Amino acid sequence: MRAYIILFACVRIVECYKNGLISSACGSMAPNHGSSAQTSAAPYSVTVDKTSYSAGDAVTVTLSAKSGTFLGFLLEARLIGGSTPFGSFSSAGTGAQLLPCSGQPSAAVSHSSPTPKSQIQSIWKAPTSGNLNNIQFSATFVQAYSSFWVGVKSAQVTYSTGNGTTAMNGISSAGCGITKTCVSQPSNCDPFTNSNCYFMSAMPLSDGSGFNFEIFGPSNGYIAIAFSDDQQMGNDDIYICGKNSQGNIQLQHAFSTGTTTPTTIRMGNVTNFNASFTNGVISCSFTSRNSISTTRSSASTNSYYIFLANGPVDQNGVIQIHPNTPIISSAKIDLYSPQVLGGEQYPxxxxxxxxxxxxxxxxxxxxxxxxxxxxxxxxxxxxxxxxxxxxxxxxxxxxxxxxxxxxxxxxxxxxxxxxxxxxxxxxxxxxxxxxxxxxxxxxxxxxxxxxxxxxxxxxxxxxxxxxxxxxxxxxxxxxxxxxxxxxxxxxxxxxxxxxxxxxxxxxxxxxxxxxxxxxxxxxxxxxxxxxxxxxxxxxxxxxxxxxxxxxxxxx
The missing domain is CATH 1.20.120 (Four Helix Bundle (Hemerythrin (Met), subunit A))
Incomplete structure (x- = not known):
């Protein structure tokens, strides 16, 4: 009798999500199917009809099957780097329903029945106030009970302030020289308003254990920062934000021994990584508690020349030589003493x-x-x-x-x-x-x-x-x-x-x-x-x- 009861409970678990009422999965976006998500490329896509939005704008989001169909899905909008739904949906589309998430009504869209689907089109509406920034739509697709993909993302949709400027991953020159050290080229450019600005910042953590780094600049391959004891390449501690083989932005930690390709090393204690690639501009931010290591240093120091470089990557995501001389800070910088320096691209x-x-x-x-x-x-x-x-x-x-x-x-x-x-x-x-x-x-x-x-x-x-x-x-x-x-x-x-x-x-x-x-x-x-x-x-x-x-x- 106990076996029948257990079997009935399992059947109930299988059946309970067929109606798409899956608010409990809003956080992880993973179905409770007792198996792991697929790691192969998803046969589905998430597309949007806009590359930018302003407060109160509507964005049409389309879920499509590249081949075959899908039975269930879950769609949310999230701020870049965020973990909760952002904004609300005004229309779910045929075969779909609006879903409350994290106490917000209509914060997500899910299936309303397990019938096979090849396309769903929903309309998302941006908030009219609050913390508006760049967003990305993320979806889970269920092909079969044990076959599903989590975190299939759309292209990033940048937030436009309404006066012609856009926010690139929230990176700006605000706080430069006050709470964070900044290096930029052209000097004193603001990445919030200038997409041709090459920019990096380092803000010490409150406990002194590391830094929050920001990197920004136009590039179709990678953009990287390096810390050096002099203005020549070699023996430099490097962080690289660049495209991987799938075209997504990844973060790599590397060390250079000369003018050849740097050697990738362990990422170490790096957290809070956020990145975007929009209109030919790479922007990323992360927190690093790694110590900066340059073998030429004879004593402990927090002062370094900062390099800012960009270049292409090959089809496997391996960085290639930068075509231009890196932007180099005009002087050594003590990262714990916020200041603003222009980049000197050529010594x-x-x-x-x-x-x-x-x-x-x-x-x-x-x-x-x-x-x-x-x-x-x-x-x-x-x-x-x-x-x-x-x-x-x-x-x-x-x-x-x-x-x-x-x-x-x-x-x-x-x-x-x-x-x-x-x-x-x-x-x-x-x-x-x-x-x-x-x-x-x-x-x-x-x-x-x-x-x-x-x-x-x-x-x-x-x-x-x-x-x-x-x-x-x-x-x-x-x-x-x-x-x-x-x-x-x-x-x-x-x-x-x-x-x-x-x-x-x-x-x-x-x-x-x-x-x-x-x-x-x-x-x-x-x-x-x-x-x-x-x-x-x-x-x-x-x-x-x-x-x-x-x-x-x-x-």
């Missing part, structure tokens, strides 16, 4: 490299080439140090260009200590090699009267043209790498300079051909037009150069 040594290359191939090199091409006849008879003036000026300017190129080359390689990859370093190395070939070949040139002197003249001119073209290409690729603006104004300024220089070369060529027959009859006591044209070119050249130097100084 002074890298900026010096760029400035020297601009000076070399925008000014000294360009002017030296113009003098050799157009002022030979203009300065005929004018001597300096026993040589024609044009030759002395040309030689000094080109030697300055080569010397600056060598120094720039040494600076950037001493900083990187590795091959960065991409077109820019390849172009730079080609410029360096050809720049050394040019003066070396000139040292062994034959006399101007030699019958084969034309070979040197042509080779010298062609090599100079190749250096100029490669240097311009290297500058363009370098400016594209460092330009933080959305409109890419630094490469545009460089494009303006190239057009300016080409215009003057063309104008001087035309002028030279036009006056070629009358050169012998010119009055050399007057200022020739070529000199005035060169002066105008030099002034415009300096204007473009200063603009780019200021731009590099501000990145």
């Amino acid at each position: 002074a040594i890298v900026k010096a490299h760029g400035c020297l290359m601009l000076i070399s191939w925008m000014t000294t090199g360009s002017v030296g080439m113009l003098i050799a091409r157009y002022l030979k006849k203009t300065t005929r008879g004018t001597r300096c140090c026993g040589k024609d003036f044009w030759f002395v000026a040309h030689m000094l300017l080109m030697l300055l260009s080569v010397a600056a190129t060598i120094i720039a080359f040494i600076l950037v390689f001493s900083y990187a200590q590795d091959w960065a990859g991409g077109a820019h370093p390849v172009l730079g190395c080609m410029v360096m090699i050809l720049s050394l070939v040019q003066p070396t070949a000139a040292m062994f040139r034959c006399s101007p009267q030699h019958e084969r002197r034309f070979i040197f003249n042509w080779a010298h001119a062609i090599n100079a043209l190749a250096i100029k073209a490669l240097a311009v290409a290297a500058i363009f690729t370098g400016l594209i790498l460092v330009d933080p603006s959305q409109d890419g104004w630094l490469p545009k300024v460089m494009g303006g300079f190239v057009a300016w220089e080409a215009l003057f070369f063309l104008f001087l060529d035309i002028h030279q051909k036009w006056t070629e027959k009358d050169v012998d009859g010119d009055d050399y006591g007057q200022i020739r037009p070529e000199v005035l044209i060169m002066l105008a070119f030099f002034l415009g050249n300096v204007a473009f150069l200063v603009t780019l130097l200021v731009g590099i100084g501000n990145v």
